[in-house]
Amino acid sequence: MKLSKIDFMKGTALALLLVAAVTVLAGPRVQERREAQEKTILPENYFPDGAGRDLIFQGCVQCHDLRNTVAQRKTAAGWKRTVDEMIWRGAPLMADEAETITKYLAVSFGPDKPIPEELKKKSTGSKH
Numbered sequence: 001m002k003l004s005k006i007d008f009m010k011g012t013a014l015a016l017l018l019v020a021a022v023t024v025l026a027g028p029r030v031q032e033r034r035e036a037q038e039k040t041i042l043p044e045n046y047f048p049d050g051a052g053r054d055l056i057f058q059g060c061v062q063c064h065d066l067r068n069t070v071a072q073r074k075t076a077a078g079w080k081r082t083v084d085e086m087i088w089r090g091a092p093l094m095a096d097e098a099e100t101i102t103k104y105l106a107v108s109f110g111p112d113k114p115i116p117e118e119l120k121k122k123s124t125g126s127k128h
């Protein structure tokens with residue numbers, strides 16, 4: 001009776017160990033795979049050529065990446081509001097630079113441009 005109880009406990013302990021080992025081994029791998037997947041989506045790759053592109057890489061990357069920019073579609077007025085807000089927040093842009101960026105965003109990420117499927121899934125906190 002005593003022995004079998006110990007055996008049972010041993011078995012339980014072994015099972016727990018196994019679960020722990022699988023969790024430890026599999027956990028980070030799943031995480032890594034997810035991170036690797038996300039890294040393949042570089043917001044930088046979604047900016048079409050045009051005046052304003054370089055300005056964005058200079059003036060819009062200090063505080064956040066550009067995922068939330070390429071994953072959204074706004075009207076010209078909407079992008080103007082966003083750029084104005086970023087300047088208010090501290091984006092280092094001259095008035096003419098802001099205008100160039102606003103026009104570029106309106107043309108590149110206007111409501112008529114479809115959002116790439118892979119960006120849709122990743123976008124968080126976007127306002128509609």
Ligand code: HEC
Nearest residue numbers: 059060061062063064068069082083086089090091092101
């Ligand atoms: C001084 C820091 C700073 C700079 C520079 C900056 N942003 Fe932002 N931006 C923020 C903060 C803070 C938020 C709100 C929190 C968040 O979403 O990370 C934000 C949010 C956003 C959002 C999501 C909210 C929305 O209105 O759609 C977009 C898009 C965006 N920024 C684009 C830009 C663009 C384009 C530029 C360059 C013109 C820029 N940001 C420069 C600080 C900055």
